[in-house]
Amino acid sequence: xxxxxxxxxxxxxxxxxxxCATTQLVGDPAASRLDSLRAENAALRSRLxxxxxxxxxxxxxxxxxxxxxxxxxxxxLNRRTYxxxxxxxxxxxxxxxxxxxLFESGTATLTAAGEGRLQAAIGHLxxxxxxxSVRVEGHADDTPLSESLQERFTSNWELSAAxxxxxxxYLIAHSxxxxxxxxxxxxxxxxxxxxxxxxxxxxxxRRVRIAVLPPPQDYSRPVDTSW
Numbered sequence: 001x002x003x004x005x006x007x008x009x010x011x012x013x014x015x016x017x018x019x020c021a022t023t024q025l026v027g028d029p030a031a032s033r034l035d036s037l038r039a040e041n042a043a044l045r046s047r048l049x050x051x052x053x054x055x056x057x058x059x060x061x062x063x064x065x066x067x068x069x070x071x072x073x074x075x076x077l078n079r080r081t082y083x084x085x086x087x088x089x090x091x092x093x094x095x096x097x098x099x100x101x102l103f104e105s106g107t108a109t110l111t112a113a114g115e116g117r118l119q120a121a122i123g124h125l126x127x128x129x130x131x132x133s134v135r136v137e138g139h140a141d142d143t144p145l146s147e148s149l150q151e152r153f154t155s156n157w158e159l160s161a162a163x164x165x166x167x168x169x170y171l172i173a174h175s176x177x178x179x180x181x182x183x184x185x186x187x188x189x190x191x192x193x194x195x196x197x198x199x200x201x202x203x204x205x206r207r208v209r210i211a212v213l214p215p216p217q218d219y220s221r222p223v224d225t226s227w
Contacts, residue, residue: 138164
């Protein structure tokens with residue numbers, strides 16, 4: 001009977017040992033304190049970084065560097081804003097030339113007087129905008145083309161395109177600017193500057209506009225992104 005009693009005593013003692021070990025692992029105060037210290041350390045590091053940033057700003061303000069940096073950023077923003085506005089407007093206008101002063105009536109053939117006016121525009125482009133991209137826009141009024149004109153131009157849109165191209169070709173041929181700097185665009189009747197209900201208004205709408213785009217910096221094709 002004695003061996004049986006010893007075995008029973010051993011079985012009784014085991015649950016106590018297991019329970020004690022389990023309690024020590026789950027409720028370890030050292031581990032809990034360590035987690036608390038880690039969280040506190042992370043919070044202190046965050047406060048330290050904010051304090052360092054604040055001190056750096058104070059130093060920049062005291063030395064004037066903050067305001068210098070601010071002016072640089074403001075200038076850069078203003079320059080970008082201006083460039084975007086210029087692109088949306090199709091660039092800075094160099095000349096707006098009445099089509100009646102450039103071409104023979106109902107054609108895209110430049111007159112001698114028209115060539116003279118373009119020579120003056122060339123001088124201005126070469127002096128002030130020799131490195132810029134140049135837009136040549138053709139515009140027309142809404143008067144329907146006669147049957148004879150329709151044999152050459154399907155509509156006012158095609159007429160304005162032919163006139164813009166004729167001006168661009170002349171500028172390329174007689175200036176020192178590279179052909180790659182030019183783009184010819186046709187607006188037809190879509191961008192009037194006056195009422196087509198009157199003869200003076202129609203004359204104003206028949207025009208060629210020469211414009212230059214801002215220097216390309218962050219965009220590779222200014223004409224393609226001008227809208």
